[in-house]
Amino acid sequence: VKVLTLARDLQRRRARERQGLFVAEGVRAVEELLRSTLRIRAVLTSPALASAPRGRALVDELRARGVIAQEVREADFASAADTDSPQGVLAIAEVPRRTLESLELPVRARLLVLDGIQDPGNAGTLLRTAAALGAAATVALPGTVDVWNAKVVRSAMGSLFHGAVYSSTWEALDTFLRDQSIELWGADRAGEPLGALAPPARLALVVGNEGSGLSERARVRLARRVSIPIAADVDSLNVAVAAGILLYELRA
Amino acid sequence: VKVLTLARDLQRRRARERQGLFVAEGVRAVEELLRSTLRIRAVLTSPALASAPRGRALVDELRARGVIAQEVREADFASAADTDSPQGVLAIAEVPRRTLESLELPVRARLLVLDGIQDPGNAGTLLRTAAALGAAATVALPGTVDVWNAKVVRSAMGSLFHGAVYSSTWEALDTFLRDQSIELWGADRAGEPLGALAPPARLALVVGNEGSGLSERARVRLARRVSIPIAADVDSLNVAVAAGILLYELRA
Numbered sequence: 147v148k149v150l151t152l153a154r155d156l157q158r159r160r161a162r163e164r165q166g167l168f169v170a171e172g173v174r175a176v177e178e179l180l181r182s183t184l185r186i187r188a189v190l191t192s193p194a195l196a197s198a199p200r201g202r203a204l205v206d207e208l209r210a211r212g213v214i215a216q217e218v219r220e221a222d223f224a225s226a227a228d229t230d231s232p233q234g235v236l237a238i239a240e241v242p243r244r245t246l247e248s249l250e251l252p253v254r255a256r257l258l259v260l261d262g263i264q265d266p267g268n269a270g271t272l273l274r275t276a277a278a279l280g281a282a283a284t285v286a287l288p289g290t291v292d293v294w295n296a297k298v299v300r301s302a303m304g305s306l307f308h309g310a311v312y313s314s315t316w317e318a319l320d321t322f323l324r325d326q327s328i329e330l331w332g333a334d335r336a337g338e339p340l341g342a343l344a345p346p347a348r349l350a351l352v353v354g355n356e357g358s359g360l361s362e363r364a365r366v367r368l369a370r371r372v373s374i375p376i377a378a379d380v381d382s383l384n385v386a387v388a389a390g391i392l393l394y395e396l397r398a
Numbered sequence: 399v400k401v402l403t404l405a406r407d408l409q410r411r412r413a414r415e416r417q418g419l420f421v422a423e424g425v426r427a428v429e430e431l432l433r434s435t436l437r438i439r440a441v442l443t444s445p446a447l448a449s450a451p452r453g454r455a456l457v458d459e460l461r462a463r464g465v466i467a468q469e470v471r472e473a474d475f476a477s478a479a480d481t482d483s484p485q486g487v488l489a490i491a492e493v494p495r496r497t498l499e500s501l502e503l504p505v506r507a508r509l510l511v512l513d514g515i516q517d518p519g520n521a522g523t524l525l526r527t528a529a530a531l532g533a534a535a536t537v538a539l540p541g542t543v544d545v546w547n548a549k550v551v552r553s554a555m556g557s558l559f560h561g562a563v564y565s566s567t568w569e570a571l572d573t574f575l576r577d578q579s580i581e582l583w584g585a586d587r588a589g590e591p592l593g594a595l596a597p598p599a600r601l602a603l604v605v606g607n608e609g610s611g612l613s614e615r616a617r618v619r620l621a622r623r624v625s626i627p628i629a630a631d632v633d634s635l636n637v638a639v640a641a642g643i644l645l646y647e648l649r650a
Contacts, residue, residue, distance in 0.1 A: 267519065271636045278628040278635050308631055374646065376530040379560055383530050383642065384523045390639035391646045394626065 149188045149216045153226035153236060159292045162241070168294035170307075171228055171236040173200050178304030180207060185240045189215040192223035194234030204235060213237075228296035241294055246285070246312050246322040254347045254398035255282045257328065258389060259319070261364045262289040262355035269293060270301025271386035272353070277305035279393040285312045285319060285350075289361065316363055323350060329369045331396075332360050333388055337371030345396040353389050372396075401440045401468045405478035405488060411544045414493070420546035422559075423480055423488040425452050430556030432459060437492045441467040444475035446486030456487060465489075480548035493546055498537070498564050498574045506599045506650035507534045509580065510641060511571070513616045514541040514607035521545060522553025523638035524605070529557035531645040537564045537571060537602075541613065568615055575602060581621045583648075584612050585640055589623030597648040605641050624648075 155161045156169050167187060170179045173195075179186060189208055195201040208215050215235075223232055258276040263269045269291050276284045286293050293302075293311055305311075314322075323330055328348040352368070354360035360368075374391050376383060383391075407413045408421050419439060422431045425447075431438060441460055447453040460467050467487075475484055510528040515521045521543050528536045538545050545554075545563055557563075566574075575582055580600040604620070606612035612620075626643050628635060635643075 271639065274632065275635060275639050278632040280629055303633060305632060377532055380526065380530040380557060381555060383527060384638065386636065387523065387527050387639050387642035390635065391642050394643045395646070 149190050149238065150218050150222055150226055152188070152238060153190055156238065157226070157228070157296070159295065162292065162294050166241050166243075167238055168241050168299060169228070169236050169238055169296050170299050171296055172233050172300060173198070173204055173235060174303070175300055176204060176235050176237045178307055179237050179239055180211065181304070182307035184242060184307050186213055186237050187240065188238045189213055190223065190226065190236050190238075191215045191217045192220050192232065192234035193217070194220060194223070194232065198233070201234065244310065244312055246314055246318060249283055249310060249312070251282050251326055251348065255328070255349075256393060256396065256398050257281055257350035258284045258393065259330070259350050259352035260284065260286045260290045261352050261361050262287070262358070263353070263385065264291055264356055266291050266295050266297035267301045268356060268384070268386050270298040270303070272389055273298070273302040273309065273311060274305045275386055275390045276393065277309040279390065280397065281393060283310040283312055285314050287314060287316060287319065289355075320367070330367055331370045331372050332364055332368040333373070333392055334360055334371040335373055335382065337373040339375050340372055340392065340395055343370070343372060343396075349396060351389070351392055351396065353385050356385055401442050401490065402470050402474055402478055404440070404490060405442055408490065409478070409480070409548070411547065414544065414546050418493050419490055420493055420551060421480070421488050421490055421548050422551050423548055424485050424552060425450070425456055425487060426555070427552055428456060428487050428489045430559055431489050431491055432463065434556070434559035436494060436559050438465055438489050439492065440490045441465055442475065442478065442488050443467045443469045444472050444484065444486035445469070446472060446475070446484065450485070453486065480552075496562065496564055498566055498570055501535055501562060501564070503534050503578055503600065507580070507601075508645060508648065508650050509533055509602035510536045510645065511582070511602050511604035512536065512538045512542045513604050513613050514539070514610070515605070515637065516543055516608055518543050518547050518549035519553045520608060520636070520638050522550040522555070524641055525550070525554040525561065525563060526557045527638055527642045528645065529561040531642065532649060533645060535562040535564055537566050539566060539568060539571065541607075572619070582619055583622045583624050584616055584620040585625070585644055586612055586623040587625055587634065589625040591627050592624055592644065592647055595622070595624060595648075599650075601648060603641070603644055603648065605637050608637055
C-alpha cells in the first residue's frame with residue numbers, strides 16, 4: 147500500500163521535486179531503467195503483467211536483480227498509472243542529481259535547449275532525438291514541462307535514463323555557455339535559412355513553445371536565428387521534427 | 399440529434415469509409431477546414447465554444463459562410479468528441495475522392511509512403527512534415543492507421559485538407575511508380591548511411607511501422623535502403639523525425 151500511495155503522489159510535479167523521485171511506467175520503460183545506472187526504489191505490479199511473455203520475463207529479471215515488486219489489484223494499479231491501458235508495471239526511481247557545471251564537453255559539441263516546450267510527447271521525442279543525433283546534453287528551461295513527468299519518461303524511450311538531461315535556469319545556462327565558449331542559436335521561422343550557415347565548434351540550439359515559439363528571454367541571447375525552409379501554405383513543422391533536421395544538418 | 403448521431407457513428411473507421419465522411423474536431427481544425435476546398439456537411443457545437451473569443455469568432459465565421467451549426471449539451475458533445483477536454487466544436491466533412499492516377503508530378507518530385515504506421519499522432523505529424531517539406535503527395539498503404547481518424551486529422555494540422563493524401567494498395571502504387579518513373583527508397587536502420595547518396599529526380603520514401611519497421615512487401619520493392627546515423631545506445635529515431643530528416647536531406 148505504501149508503494150501505491152507513493153506512486154500516486156508522484157503524479158504531481160511538486161511531489162516529484164520534493165522527493166527527488168519519478169515513475170517509469172510500462173514494460174519497456176522499466177526494462178530501460180534496469181539497463182541504466184539510475185537507482186530503483188520500488189516496483190509496483192498488477193496481475194496484468196504476468197499475462198504477457200515479455201511481462202513475465204521482466205518479473206524474472208526484477209527478481210534476479212533483487213528488486214522487490216509489490217503486487218496490487220488492477221483497479222489500484224490503474225489509480226497510480228498514467229496510461230489508459232496499463233501493462234501492469236511501474237518503477238519508482240531516483241531523479242539523478244546532475245548539474246551543468248559537472249558536464250564535460252568535447253572540442254566540438256552540440257546541445258539542445260528546451261524553452262517552454264509544453265507537450266510531454268514532444269518533450270520526450272526531443273530528448274530521444276537529441277540523444278540519437280549525438281547531442282552532449284539537453285537542457286530544460288523554466289516554462290518547459292517537467293522532464294520527469296510520466297508521459298515524457300515514456301516517450302523519451304530510455305534516453306532520459308542514459309542521456310545527459312539537465313534542468314537549469316537561464317542564468318545558470320548563461321554562465322555555462324560563456325565558460326564553455328558555446329554559441330546559442332535559436333530555431334525561428336523568421337531566421338536565416340539553414341543550408342548556407344557554417345556552425346561553430348560548440349553550438350547550443352534552442353527550440354521554443356509549440357504555439358508561440360521562442361521566448362523573449364531566449365531571443366535577446368541568440369547569436370543567430372535559423373529557419374528550415376518550408377512550404378508557404380504550411381504553418382510550421384512539429385518542434386521535434388524541426389529539432390531533428392537542425393541537429394542533423396548542424397551536427398558536430 | 400441527427401448530427402450528434404452521425405458524429406458518434408463516424409468514430410468508427412468502417413462508418414467513415416462507408417459514408418465517405420470524417421470529423422474535424424476543435425477550433426483550429428474547423429478553422430483549417432473552412433480555409434480548404436473540402437465540403438462541410440454539418441457542424442456540432444456545445445456551449446463551451448462561446449466561452450473563448452476565438453470560439454465566438456469561429457461561430458461568426460460559420461454563420462457568415464451559411465454553415466448551420468447545431469448546438470447540443472456539453473455531455474452529448476463529449477460523447478461524440480475524441481478529445482478529453484473538448485473545445486465545443488466539430489465539423490463533419492466529405493473525404494475528398496482522390497486517386498493516384500490523377501496526380502500530376504513536376505520533373506523533380508518527392509513522395510512519402512506510410513507502410514504500417516500505427517500511432518495516429520505519428521501519422522498526422524508525418525502528413526504535416528511531408529506537406530511542409532514540399533512532398534508532392536503522401537500515400538497511406540494497408541496496415542496504416544486510417545488517415546481520416548480524428549486524432550490524425552488533429553495532428554496533421556490542416557495538411558490533410560490542403561495536401562495531397564492518398565490511400566492506396568501496393569499494386570496501385572506499383573503501377574503509379576512505374577508509369578511515373580519514381581524510384582522507391584526505404585528508411586531502414588541497416589541501410590546505407592545518408593550523406594553519400596545522390597537521390598534520383600523522382601523519389602518515393604517509404605517509412606515503416608514504429609515497432610517492426612518496413613514490411614516484407616516494402617522490402618522486396620526497394621531500389622535502396624537508407625539510414626540516418628545515430629548513437630549506438632539509442633534504439634531509433636521517432637518515425638516522423640526520421641522522415642523529416644530524410645525528406646529534408648533528399649529534397650528535390
